[in-house]
Amino acid sequence: MTGGFDRIEKHIEQMEAVKNYPSLKAENEGLKEQVEELRSELSKKEDRIEKLEEKEEKLERRESELKDVKEELEKTESELKDLKEIKAFRGLSLEEATEKFLESKEAEIDERSRQKFREVKEEYEEKLPQMIEKRLSEVLAKPRSEWSPKIEELVDSKAKEISNHILEERKNWPEWFKKYFQREVSSLVDEQIDEEFKARVEERSNELAEEKLEGLKTRAWPEWYSKNVEPKINTLRDKMRENALEVLKGPWKGLKCDNCGAEKEEFVLTDAGVGNLLRKGKVELECPNPDCVDHGLFGLGSFKHQFEVFIEDLIGLKTTA
Known part of the structure; x- marks a missing residue:
């Protein structure tokens, strides 16, 4: 009985298979086509790989x-270089060639x-300039008591050089010093030349005037100058040398822009600023x-305008103020 049922189930399965055969066949055909397409694609890839490998080998x-x-x-x-050297040595002995x-x-x-x-x-x-400027700024930023003897000597010598340069030639004197010098000279002349001397000068004839003037120039004036004027100038020069750094610090005021004429407010130079002033003038x-403002090259960008003031102008401005 059980065997009969098994045969019936198997028969039913066979009937189902026969029933679904067309769709299964169509699906199988579709899968075969896909397999063929994949095989064709794989073959193309393999050919491509083979060609690339050949190209890589080439x-x-x-x-x-x-x-x-x-x-x-x-x-x-290298051989050409050697040949050139050999050509240069051709006809020379071994010692000469060597x-x-x-x-x-x-x-x-x-x-x-x-x-x-080079x-x-x-x-x-x-x-070097940046290194020197940086180092000098660092040194001058410190109190004078911390300066090394060489730096102190350098700054003093530079200050003396500037003051000597200003005082050696009359054209370099600041306006305030010219007035001071004139007042001192006038005062000393009034004290030294009395009425009796004036009377004698006035009584001289015109024929002796030139001779007298020459005598004054060659004898009296140098003696009077060395005795009365020169000591005062030397004293003033020494004071200027001693106070050169303090004078250069300021305060400064009355400085105007060379571009727009705006006046800068009163300010004091730092030690680093004094160092730059001594070094650059x-x-x-x-x-x-x-x-x-000033504009950069080709009009690219802008920056605050800066103007230059020379040490002679600063000294003159300081003293006349």
Whole structure:
């Protein structure tokens, strides 16, 4: 009985299979087509890979050939260089050739050394001003009591040099010193030349006037000048030397922009600013007018205008104020 049921179920399965055969066949055909397409695509990929591998091999061979050519060119270049040297030595004895070879090598070494020296020198010269300015600013920012003897001597000598330069020639005197000198001279002349001396001078004849004047110029004036005027000038010069740094610090006022004429408010130079003034002989100030600007190259960007004031102008401005 059980066997009969099994046969019936198997028969039913066979009938179901026969019933679904067309759809299963169609699905199977579709899968076969997909498999064929995939096989075709895979074949194309394999061909592509094979071609790329061949191309890679060719490139590797080409790279190897180029490397060989490069080595050959370098070898040829070296041989040509050797041939040139041999040609230069042709007809020379062994000692002469050796000497010439050493001379050429020495010349090459000398040229390379000079080139290296020029590079180092240019680099050093380019950095030296910034290094000096930075170091000087750092030193001058400290109290004078902390300055080294060499720095103090350098600053004092520079201050003396500036004051001597101003006082040595009358055209360099500040206006205030000219007035002071004139007052001192007039005062001393009034004290020294009394009425009796004036009377004698007035009584001289015109014929002796030139001789008298020459005598005064060659004898009386130098003696009177060295006795009365020169000590005062020396005293003033010494005071200027002693107070040069304090004088240069300021305060400064009445300085006007060379571009717009705006007047800068009163200010005092820092020790670093005094150092720049001593080293360069001038100081750069920023214009107080916010609308006074300078433009960069080709009109790119703008920045506050700065104007220069020289040390002689500062000293004159300080003393007349």
